[in-house]
Amino acid sequence: MHPILAHREKFGLYLVAWLILGFLITTLAVLSDRFDWLFALSFSVPVTLLYAFVGLSAYYLCRAFPLDRGKLFQLILVFTFVSIVSSAIWILFCKWWYWLLNQIVQAHAQTEISDALITILFGVGVVLYILSVSVHYLMIEFEKVSRAERREYELRLLAQDAELKSLRAQIDPHFLFNSLNSISSLTAADPVGARKMTLLLADFLRKSLNLASKNKITLGEEIELGSNFLDIEKTRFAERLQVTYDCDSACSSLFVPPLILQPLIENAIKHGIANLVQGGAIVIQTKRLGSRVRISVENPVDKEAPIKAGTRLGLENVRKRLTTSYADEARMDIIATDTRFKVEIFLPAEEI
Numbered sequence: 001m002h003p004i005l006a007h008r009e010k011f012g013l014y015l016v017a018w019l020i021l022g023f024l025i026t027t028l029a030v031l032s033d034r035f036d037w038l039f040a041l042s043f044s045v046p047v048t049l050l051y052a053f054v055g056l057s058a059y060y061l062c063r064a065f066p067l068d069r070g071k072l073f074q075l076i077l078v079f080t081f082v083s084i085v086s087s088a089i090w091i092l093f094c095k096w097w098y099w100l101l102n103q104i105v106q107a108h109a110q111t112e113i114s115d116a117l118i119t120i121l122f123g124v125g126v127v128l129y130i131l132s133v134s135v136h137y138l139m140i141e142f143e144k145v146s147r148a149e150r151r152e153y154e155l156r157l158l159a160q161d162a163e164l165k166s167l168r169a170q171i172d173p174h175f176l177f178n179s180l181n182s183i184s185s186l187t188a189a190d191p192v193g194a195r196k197m198t199l200l201l202a203d204f205l206r207k208s209l210n211l212a213s214k215n216k217i218t219l220g221e222e223i224e225l226g227s228n229f230l231d232i233e234k235t236r237f238a239e240r241l242q243v244t245y246d247c248d249s250a251c252s253s254l255f256v257p258p259l260i261l262q263p264l265i266e267n268a269i270k271h272g273i274a275n276l277v278q279g280g281a282i283v284i285q286t287k288r289l290g291s292r293v294r295i296s297v298e299n300p301v302d303k304e305a306p307i308k309a310g311t312r313l314g315l316e317n318v319r320k321r322l323t324t325s326y327a328d329e330a331r332m333d334i335i336a337t338d339t340r341f342k343v344e345i346f347l348p349a350e351e352i
Helices: 008-033 037-056 058-064 069-105 115-169 174-189 191-212 219-240 262-271 313-329
Strands: 241-247 280-289 292-300 331-336 340-348
Touching (some): 008 037, 008 115, 037 058, 037 069, 058 069, 058 115, 069 115, 174 219, 191 219, 219 241, 262 280, 262 292, 262 340
Parallel strands (some): 241 280
Antiparallel strands (some): 280 292, 331 340
C-alpha cells in the first residue's frame, strides 16, 4: 500500500501541504484573471486536491523505475514525459471545472479560462509532479534504510541470543560428574544419602533447565537455584561447607540473567572450599544500591594451594554474559587476598 495512504497522520499532512498550494494557486488566479476570491477558491482548491492524488501515482512509478546511475537518462525521459502528460490531463480538468463552475455561478462572461492562467497552471503541474517524484524517491530510500536498520537490529539480537546460549552451554558441568561419582560412592555406604543426593540433583537440573530457557529471571529465583546447587554440594562436603546468606529483600523481585550466580558458587567451592581441610563458609550477599544491584560471592582460600587450570574460565564466562546482556551498564570486580576471594557483580536494577 502507498506509504502516505497507509498512515492517517502522513495523509493529513500531505493534504495540508496541497491545500497551502491551493491557496497559492488561488492568488495566481486572482492576479492573472481578476477572479473574485470566493470564485478563485472554489476553482483552485478542488483542482489542487485532485492533482494531489495524481501526484501519489509517482510512488508506483518510482518503484517501477528505481534509481540507477546507469539509467539516469532513461529516468529523466520517463518522468519528464509523465509529468507533461499528467499536467496536460490536469489542465483539461481545470478547463472543464472552470466552465462548470462558471455555468453554476455565472460569475464571468468568458466561458474559457485565459491562456495566461493555463500556461501558469501547466508549468506548475509539471514542477509539482517532478517534486512529487523527488519526494517519493526520498521516501523509498528512507524505507530501504529503515528496513536495513531493522534487519541489522534483528540480526544483532539473534547473534546476541546465540552468544548467550553458547555462554550458558559453557557453564562448567564438572559438578554433575562429581555429583554422580559421589552418588556412586554413597550407594554402598549410605543408600539414604545417595537417594537424597539423586533427588536433589534431579530437582536442580529440572529447575536450571527451565530457568535457563528464559532471558531474565528474578534474583530470588536465582538465589533459590544457587541454594539448590549448594544443597547438592553439601552432600559431598558435609560440615566442611557452610553457607551464609545476607540478601536484601528489596532485590528479590529484580531481574537478572539466569545462571549468573551458579558459576561463582561453583568457583568458590572448586578453588576455595575443596582446597581447605577444615572447609569454610561461602558468603552470598545481595544489596540494592539505588538504580543498581550488587551481588557478591565470597569464600576462603588456601594461600598455599597451587592455582588450578581453568580457575578463571567460569568468571570469564560470567563477564562475557554481563557484557552481552548489559554492555557497559554492568561490571564484575574481583577482590583477592591471601585468605579470601570475593567476586562482586553490579547490574542495573530491573524492576518487574
